[in-house]
Amino acid sequence: MRLTVFNGSPRGTKSNTDILINSFLDGFMRSDGNTYELAYLKRIKESNNFIKLFQATEQVLLAFPLYLDGPPAIVKTFIELLEPLCGRADNPGVGFIVQSGFPEANHSRWLERYLKKLASRLNCEYKGTVIKGGVEGIQALPALASRKLLRSFYKLGKTFGETGEFDQQIVRKLAQPERLTKFQFWRFNLLGKFYWNTMLRKNKAFGKRFDKPYS
Amino acid sequence: MKIVILNGNPVENTGFDNYLKNLASLLESRNHVVTILKLREMKIKYCTGFFGCWVKTPGKCVIKDDMSNICREYICSDLALFTSPVIMGFPSALLKKAHERIIPLLHPYFEFIQNEVHHLSRYDKYPLIGLLLEKEGDTDEEDIEIISGIYRRTAINLNTSLCFVKLTSDLIEEVANEINSI
Numbered sequence: 348m349r350l351t352v353f354n355g356s357p358r359g360t361k362s363n364t365d366i367l368i369n370s371f372l373d374g375f376m377r378s379d380g381n382t383y384e385l386a387y388l389k390r391i392k393e394s395n396n397f398i399k400l401f402q403a404t405e406q407v408l409l410a411f412p413l414y415l416d417g418p419p420a421i422v423k424t425f426i427e428l429l430e431p432l433c434g435r436a437d438n439p440g441v442g443f444i445v446q447s448g449f450p451e452a453n454h455s456r457w458l459e460r461y462l463k464k465l466a467s468r469l470n471c472e473y474k475g476t477v478i479k480g481g482v483e484g485i486q487a488l489p490a491l492a493s494r495k496l497l498r499s500f501y502k503l504g505k506t507f508g509e510t511g512e513f514d515q516q517i518v519r520k521l522a523q524p525e526r527l528t529k530f531q532f533w534r535f536n537l538l539g540k541f542y543w544n545t546m547l548r549k550n551k552a553f554g555k556r557f558d559k560p561y562s
Numbered sequence: 563m564k565i566v567i568l569n570g571n572p573v574e575n576t577g578f579d580n581y582l583k584n585l586a587s588l589l590e591s592r593n594h595v596v597t598i599l600k601l602r603e604m605k606i607k608y609c610t611g612f613f614g615c616w617v618k619t620p621g622k623c624v625i626k627d628d629m630s631n632i633c634r635e636y637i638c639s640d641l642a643l644f645t646s647p648v649i650m651g652f653p654s655a656l657l658k659k660a661h662e663r664i665i666p667l668l669h670p671y672f673e674f675i676q677n678e679v680h681h682l683s684r685y686d687k688y689p690l691i692g693l694l695l696e697k698e699g700d701t702d703e704e705d706i707e708i709i710s711g712i713y714r715r716t717a718i719n720l721n722t723s724l725c726f727v728k729l730t731s732d733l734i735e736e737v738a739n740e741i742n743s744i
């Protein structure tokens with residue numbers, strides 16, 4: 348199976364998206380004969396190549412971070428480039444990975460509807476949308492917790508490499524929690540505050556964290 | 563009311579731009595103060611996603627371009643009207659580019675709003691949001707519903723709410739009345 352993966356993170360190779368994609372691809376490549384191409388949408392100068400990569404494959408995986416409840420602008424720019432391909436009979440299958448900072452899958456549900464509609468607009472077979480929240484902290488996560496997450500993406504990629512489909516059981520698990528309880532929020536907020544404060548201190552900006560430069 | 567109109571039309575298209583111009587004139591005749599920002603003629607880079615605006619220079623993006631003027635204009639307004647043609651079922655990448663660079667106006671800390679995680683306010687007051695769309699050939703009801711759903715959510719994230727969604731096929735008068743009734 349030939350797969351083209353588009354990394355839609357503005358952080359490019361230094362992104363959380365990249366970490367998830369790499370685990371997915373490790374799994375995907377376990378099947379004999381599978382090949383892939385990986386393109387970074389932030390490299391807008393290569394956009395001619397994006398279209399070629401989209402057309403010259405059997406499956407496309409578009410993975411990106413949630414940005415204000417929608418696709419990042421670089422992903423929307425890419426989607427606009429695909430307009431000439433709408434409705435073509437020979438388009439590849441397309442699946443999506445949306446990962447976000449907030450922990451609840453709930454934030455990405457409207458976008459999921461958009462992506463499903465986008466696939467039908469393009470006349471691509473829709474492979475589904477993998478939603479994973481709470482990803483901003485993964486690079487700071489204890490090894491055990493991140494290993495479990497990466498293991499899920501590995502397995503997701505492995506099944507995809509064998510069947511061309513997302514394993515729906517894994518998709519359902521990754522999308523947990525759909526919403527938070529008050530207590531879960533309290534815990535998330537504690538970790539979150541620690542995360543931001545650490546970065547603020549590292550940049551010697553902690554004292555300025557409540558600045559209002561535009562008032 | 564002070565109103566900022568974000569013109570997210572990416573290409574010269576007199577129909578769309580004229581609609582906004584006429585809307586602005588009508589609103590001004592009703593004593594509103596209106597600024598139209600033609601995004602395609604401004605220097606706006608893509609967000610690079612490293613949260614410099616929260617952890618390096620709190621409240622300000624580290625990229626120096628026209629976004630600092632847009633942020634100032636935005637936060638001083640009572641209403642921000644997001645406008646764009648619908649392209650591939652969504653507002654333009656140009657509008658989204660400006661939209662996501664507004665996050666310096668938020669604070670990185672979290673808050674539980676409507677039982678969901680969102681960000682704390684950095685400022686005391688944020689403009690209400692309106693959305694004005696121009697349908698393209700294949701835009702249908704479902705597209706408008708999806709865009710509205712996403713904008714209702716994004717409004718919560720921007721510590722405000724979405725007051726209305728209108729189309730350029732609606733009379734200018736109607737849109738102005740909607741704004742007047744806020």
Ligand SMILES: Cc1cc2nc3c(=O)[nH]c(=O)nc-3n(C[C@H](O)[C@H](O)[C@H](O)COP(=O)(O)O)c2cc1C
Nearest residue numbers: 356362363364412413414415416447448449483611
């Ligand atoms: C401009 C901007 C907007 C964002 N908007 C959201 C959002 O609406 N909801 C959310 O859960 N996370 C949001 N995030 C957080 C990212 O989705 C999250 O940090 C993600 O893990 C980044 O992935 P990356 O490293 O692959 O770019 C936003 C981040 C940025 C920079």
